[in-house]
Amino acid sequence: MSNIEQTLSIIKPDAVERNLDNEIKEVFKNKGFSIVKEKKIQIEKSEAERFYKVHETKPFYNDLCAYLSSGPIVVMILQKENAVLGNRELMGATNPVEAEEGTIRKKYGISIDKNSVHGSDSIDNAKIEIDFFFKD
Numbered sequence: 001m002s003n004i005e006q007t008l009s010i011i012k013p014d015a016v017e018r019n020l021d022n023e024i025k026e027v028f029k030n031k032g033f034s035i036v037k038e039k040k041i042q043i044e045k046s047e048a049e050r051f052y053k054v055h056e057t058k059p060f061y062n063d064l065c066a067y068l069s070s071g072p073i074v075v076m077i078l079q080k081e082n083a084v085l086g087n088r089e090l091m092g093a094t095n096p097v098e099a100e101e102g103t104i105r106k107k108y109g110i111s112i113d114k115n116s117v118h119g120s121d122s123i124d125n126a127k128i129e130i131d132f133f134f135k136d
Contacts, residue, residue, distance in 0.1 A: 002081055003081050003082055004079060004080065004081055004083075005079070005080070005081070005082060005083040005084055005123060005126070006036065006077050006078065006079045006083055006126060006127075006130060007077075007078050007079075007083040007084045007087045007119060007120045007126040007130075008075065008076070008077060008078075008118075008119065008120045008126055008129035008130050008132075008133065009028065009075070009076045009077075009078050009087060009117060009118065009119050009120075010068075010073050010074070010075050010076075010117065010118035010119075011024050011025075011073060011074040011076070011116065011117055012067070012068065012073055012114070012115070012116055012117060012118060013067065013068070013070050013071035013072065013073060013114075014110055014114035014115075014116055015108055015116040015117065016040070016071060016072045016073060016074060017071055017072075018108075020108055020116070021040070021074045024104060024108065024116070024117065025038075025074075025076070027090070027104055028076075028078055028087075028090070031086065031090055032080050032081075032086075033078040033079065033080045033083065033086070033087070034078070034079050034080065035076050035077070035078060035079075036076075036077040036078070036079050037076065037077045037134055038074060038075065038076040038077070039074070039075055039133075040072055040073070040074050041072065041073060041075060041133075042069070042071065042072045042073070043068065043069050043073065044069055045065055045066060045069040047069065048064070048065035048066075048068040048069040049065045050132070051068070051129070051132055052064055052065055052068070054125075060113075063113060064113070067113055067114070068118075075133045075134075077130055077134060083126075084119075084120055084121070084122060084123055084126050087119040087120070088119055088121065089103075090103060090104060091103060091104050091105055091117050091119050092104060092105040092106050092109075093105065094112060094115060095109075095111075095112040095115070096108075096109030096110070096111065096112070096115055096116075097112075104116060104117050105117065
């Protein structure tokens with residue numbers, strides 16, 4: 001039985017600023033993801049705070065929200081079998097220095113904060129995050 005899932009992916013401001021969005025989209029497509037929907041947007045800090053609410057008690061929360069709202073981002077719904085885990089593996093570790101060779105963060109990430117991409121960490125969160133950006 002196939003396990004087709006959808007997950008949310010964000011190409012973060014540091015990557016969009018360096019015009020890497022199309023290159024990163026190609027990485028996803030080459031790994032078998034289809035991009036169901038996508039849009040380039042700029043969000044307000046208050047929206048970033050809502051999006052990252054799960055992290056609000058963490059020390060990096062404020063910087064994270066300020067960063068996500070600091071420039072245009074590309075939000076995408078990716079789909080394939082086991083998309084959530086597949087995307088996490090393809091992104092690599094949060095810190096690009098620790099990320100495996102061949103991962104998006106290893107190749108494009110600048111720092112633990114400017115790590116180029118975000119991806120949902122669970123099927124439940126994928127649904128919440130997709131609804132956050134693509135509620136019709």
